[in-house]
Amino acid sequence: MSSDYEFSDDDGDYYVDDEDMIDGTQDESGQSDDDMDMDAYGDDFKVVPKGKRKSYEVDYDSLSQSAVEKLINDDVEHICGIFGVDASIASLLLRYMSWNKERLIEKYMDNPSAITVAAGITVPEPPSPSAPIRSGPSSATQTTPTARRPTRSSTSKFPSFGSSKSTPSKTPSISPAQPFATPRAAKSEPFVCPICFDDSPTLRTLSLDCKHAFCSGCWTAYLSSKIRDEAEHAIRCMAEGCALVTPDPFIQSVLVPEPGAPAGDPAEEAENAATWARFQELVVRHFVASNPNLKYCPYPSCTNTVSCPSAALKASLITVVPTVSCGARGVGGQMSQSQSQPAQSSLGVAGREHRFCFGCPIESDHRPVVCGVARMWLKKCRDDSETANWIKSNTKECTMCQSTIEKNGGCNHMTCKKCKHEFCWVCMGPWSEHGTAWYSCNRYDEKGGVDARDAQSKSRASLERYLHYYNRWANHEQSAKLSLDLYAKTEKKMEDMQITSALTWIEVQFMKKAVEEVDKCRMTLKWTYAMAYYLAKGNEKDLFEDNQRDLEKAVEDLSELLESPIEAENIPALRQKVTDKTVYVQKRNEIVLEDTATGFLDSRWKWNVTVDGFDDPEKSDN
Amino acid sequence: MASISARRLSKELSEIRSEGCPVGINLVQADDFATWLFTIEVMGESLYQGEVHTLQFRFDTSYPISSPAVQFVVTDGKQAPVHPHVYSNGHICASILGNEWSPVLSVVAVCVTLQSMLASCKKKERPVDNDRYVRNAPDNPKKTRFHYDDDTV
Ligand SMILES: [Zn+2]
Numbered sequence: 072m073s074s075d076y077e078f079s080d081d082d083g084d085y086y087v088d089d090e091d092m093i094d095g096t097q098d099e100s101g102q103s104d105d106d107m108d109m110d111a112y113g114d115d116f117k118v119v120p121k122g123k124r125k126s127y128e129v130d131y132d133s134l135s136q137s138a139v140e141k142l143i144n145d146d147v148e149h150i151c152g153i154f155g156v157d158a159s160i161a162s163l164l165l166r167y168m169s170w171n172k173e174r175l176i177e178k179y180m181d182n183p184s185a186i187t188v189a190a191g192i193t194v195p196e197p198p199s200p201s202a203p204i205r206s207g208p209s210s211a212t213q214t215t216p217t218a219r220r221p222t223r224s225s226t227s228k229f230p231s232f233g234s235s236k237s238t239p240s241k242t243p244s245i246s247p248a249q250p251f252a253t254p255r256a257a258k259s260e261p262f263v264c265p266i267c268f269d270d271s272p273t274l275r276t277l278s279l280d281c282k283h284a285f286c287s288g289c290w291t292a293y294l295s296s297k298i299r300d301e302a303e304h305a306i307r308c309m310a311e312g313c314a315l316v317t318p319d320p321f322i323q324s325v326l327v328p329e330p331g332a333p334a335g336d337p338a339e340e341a342e343n344a345a346t347w348a349r350f351q352e353l354v355v356r357h358f359v360a361s362n363p364n365l366k367y368c369p370y371p372s373c374t375n376t377v378s379c380p381s382a383a384l385k386a387s388l389i390t391v392v393p394t395v396s397c398g399a400r401g402v403g404g405q406m407s408q409s410q411s412q413p414a415q416s417s418l419g420v421a422g423r424e425h426r427f428c429f430g431c432p433i434e435s436d437h438r439p440v441v442c443g444v445a446r447m448w449l450k451k452c453r454d455d456s457e458t459a460n461w462i463k464s465n466t467k468e469c470t471m472c473q474s475t476i477e478k479n480g481g482c483n484h485m486t487c488k489k490c491k492h493e494f495c496w497v498c499m500g501p502w503s504e505h506g507t508a509w510y511s512c513n514r515y516d517e518k519g520g521v522d523a524r525d526a527q528s529k530s531r532a533s534l535e536r537y538l539h540y541y542n543r544w545a546n547h548e549q550s551a552k553l554s555l556d557l558y559a560k561t562e563k564k565m566e567d568m569q570i571t572s573a574l575t576w577i578e579v580q581f582m583k584k585a586v587e588e589v590d591k592c593r594m595t596l597k598w599t600y601a602m603a604y605y606l607a608k609g610n611e612k613d614l615f616e617d618n619q620r621d622l623e624k625a626v627e628d629l630s631e632l633l634e635s636p637i638e639a640e641n642i643p644a645l646r647q648k649v650t651d652k653t654v655y656v657q658k659r660n661e662i663v664l665e666d667t668a669t670g671f672l673d674s675r676w677k678w679n680v681t682v683d684g685f686d687d688p689e690k691s692d693n
Numbered sequence: 694m695a696s697i698s699a700r701r702l703s704k705e706l707s708e709i710r711s712e713g714c715p716v717g718i719n720l721v722q723a724d725d726f727a728t729w730l731f732t733i734e735v736m737g738e739s740l741y742q743g744e745v746h747t748l749q750f751r752f753d754t755s756y757p758i759s760s761p762a763v764q765f766v767v768t769d770g771k772q773a774p775v776h777p778h779v780y781s782n783g784h785i786c787a788s789i790l791g792n793e794w795s796p797v798l799s800v801v802a803v804c805v806t807l808q809s810m811l812a813s814c815k816k817k818e819r820p821v822d823n824d825r826y827v828r829n830a831p832d833n834p835k836k837t838r839f840h841y842d843d844d845t846v
Pocket residue numbers: 264265266267268269285286287288289290
């Protein structure tokens with residue numbers, strides 16, 4: 072069975088074809104020029120004046136669940152006004168058409184009964200004698216499940232559009248006044264629930280327009296299972312083969328007791344109320360997923376949405392990296408929606424801003440590299456994870472004396488405790504050469520690949536090349552984590568110092584700001600290695616790697632400074648140094664982001680592989 | 694909820710014991726409300742003449758609100774029927790076990806549907822993605838989100 076009803080959420084790639092765009096449903100959602108920059112830096116740290124969008128930023132808005140619900144209501148009211156149906160019907164029709172108002176209006180004008188049947192709002196006209204037998208309204212009296220022969224699914228639960236199999240030729244009038252039967256009292260004839268076989272006379276039974284009656288307990292269990300376990304936003308009647316969909320007021324009447332109803336089990340009522348809330352969230356999620364201008368925040372238990380029309384077209388993703396933030400921070404119970412007190416944000420995952428990519432499923436900021444290349448790189452890393460696993464180890468041997476050295480901070484400038492040899496953790500080369508202009512730890516020497524003649528040495532060269540980039544990629548990730556861990560210890564010390572010395576709270580914040588900046592820049596650096604791996608050789612790549620090297624050098628210097636011993640008397644001097652270096656690091660980061668983003672806008676970057684949306688690579692021996 | 698599933702299953706079981714199963718379907722084992730076994734055989738003209746297969750039902754407390762886990766037994770020398778919707782590990786791609794499940798359906802109703810799925814088969818072959826699926830399949834077929842690609846099951 073193929074039905075247009077379901078929408079695919081397989082790979083998070085929900086883009087509609089550019090030509091087939093939903094016609095401006097939310098285009099009017101005003102793009103404010105509000106600067107979404109929530110960096111936790113004071114004015115001394117600002118490099119670029121606030122309020123001006125940089126070339127590596129996109130315009131976007133963050134919307135709360137209720138703001139999206141308002142958009143939904145606008146659409147629903149619009150449809151109510153045109154069709155003269157009530158809100159719950161309009162809402163089901165819109166959901167059935169994936170919130171495409173224009174197509175809904177078209178279909179409805181064409182054949183209102185076909186679409187209301189297809190959307191599960193009205194029961195189809197009685198089928199012709201040749202049609203398969205449906206379970207009739209008598210199911211309420213049917214107590215033996217064994218007696219029922221299941222009808223085949225070819226009776227078409229949700230006929231595809233255009234299918235007229237179950238569409239009566241004449242147009243019945245739709246009665247919006249009574250979309251579903253209200254809870255009714257048990258009839259005189261004894262009722263046995265066909266699901267749980269409960270036959271108690273006080274049983275509360277409910278049914279939709281189809282009159283398939285079941286007890287309220289079974290409805291509650293069924294709706295809860297559909298909502299909680301299957302995350303469905305369109306739930307069909309429980310009867311076999313019945314295509315009617317439960318309208319929202321019905322779901323609400325089952326899950327939420329009417330005001331004044333006798334109080335039930337409080338725990339159960341709380342659970343049902345949570346299920347109802349979850350259902351409303353599912354409707355919002357469906358609306359958001361149906362609209363290319365919107366994306367739901369991927370952070371756990373966050374219900375915010377981001378609107379970013381400029382990144383809605385797939386074609387835009389070769390020129391922009393749409394990094395957005397929903398405005399909230401933290402996870403689960405410790406989440407804060409506050410945008411106005413960024414200074415109080417704590418470091419680490421728990422307090423991190425909900426930053427994600429609007430254009431792809433990557434749940435972090437992957438600037439400067441575009442989505443297509445970032446995803447290609449992540450796939451490569453997944454495929455080669457075994458090969459590269461050894462790199463993640465936290466210990467290496469000193470190249471001079473072979474003693475084991477453990478890395479416990481973010482700094483990559485290592486000094487062997489035993490022989491005092493200073494070297495670079497990443498390339499294992501002597502540190503003394505790292506400051507000089509001719510040495511470049513970040514660049515891969517492609518010479519080896521050219522010399523390789525036979526297949527085996529060619530594949531070794533290609534593995535070596537990959538490991539060069541992967542090593543640096545993984546190391547920035549790890550170093551960022553290690554410096555956050557280390558900072559947790561420093562923070563305690565700084566706070567103690569605030570008590571024992573004359574320093575103010577503001578004066579001890581410089582370390583935190585620097586650590587945050589290092590973390591941010593290491594993320595940029597991380598992704599520059601994904602980018603460089605795929606960049607075609609040439610001048611452009613050389614310039615890219617110059618910027619990468621300068622940022623890396625600045626970050627390593629600051630990182631090292633952050634690990635220097637802190638004493639109350641050296642704080643003022645340290646503060647000055649750290650502040651200066653932080654500003655410099657920020658500037659280098661701006662340059663990398665700015666230059667790469669401009670390069671995408673100018674189509675300056677060429678790849679050594681085929682990247683979706685870009686020109687094919689020129690023949691090269693990469 | 695535990696009471697609903699136990700109550701339903703005991704009701705279904707007593708009905709099977711008193712009225713028996715439809716032709717070609719036999720209850721083999723139902724010692725508890727966790728696992729039941731049936732044999733199933735297609736009567737009359739069909740590609741499966743003379744074949745007897747064993748169907749396993751696994752229930753949890755969410756039955757019948759959500760579907761039971763149903764598969765053909767492929768251990769102890771038993772085999773799954775060769776059918777375009779039956780994988781060699783016994784998993785079945787049938788919409789009534791997935792998104793078309795209705796809490797009104799019963800164990801016997803599932804058996805009858807699967808019996809007629811075999812009866813109407815025109816060519817004995819495994820699903821095209823059999824090898825790939827079987828290699829990565831979860832133990833419980835309910836964990837698989839099958840894509841129901843035709844209207845006949
Ligand atoms: Zn019931």
